[in-house]
Amino acid sequence: SAVISQKPSRDICQRGTSLTIQCQVDSQVTMMFWYRQQPGQSLTLIATANQGSEATYESGFVIDKFPISRPNLTFSTLTVSNMSPEDSSIYLCSGTDRREAFFGQGTRLTVV
């Protein structure tokens, strides 16, 4: 199984600023994904992080708001841009070897 390290684990940010979340996998995974989990809700897929190319976004999420990079097979970043209080959520990255999905511990973001 893969171990996924995600940082920061939590942050409190001012509205209008941006935060970049990093995700490092200890072994090569085929796919990497970013999820958002709003308070009391389930996980919603934001996008698939594609190595060396633009991420594939789900309906309701756009690159300008959530730019994603994946320069290699084991590392990805998600930026939450121009934050507002509505962006307060837990953000999780995931990696899969197409058999099982592994998750980081998440980043708890509070926007004030």
Added chain:
Amino acid sequence: SQQGEEDPQALSIQEGENATMNCSYKTSINNLQWYRQNSGRGLVHLILIRSNEREKHSGRLRVTLDTSKKSSSLLITASRAADTASYFCATDERTGGFKTIFGAGTRLFVKA
């Protein structure tokens, strides 16, 4: 987008009782996974069942999968207070690439 629908949304039982949670999904899948999430923490992978399997056991967990009905169930036997958590099913869509999509989740509360 979320594929799985889970019921019940919330379940409260006494310690020692069995807890059953159900999940339905919409598209063809490669496999279905169940996860546990303690309040505000990361996801713990419980069990994976492949599309060609009908039942799987792991300790006090029993998972069934009915691909004809596009549904799965998670049974926790002899529940403990420590089982109190949210439980999510997640499916790997076979179309549009490999994406793990989560259900709405069941909040289980086990009273000591």
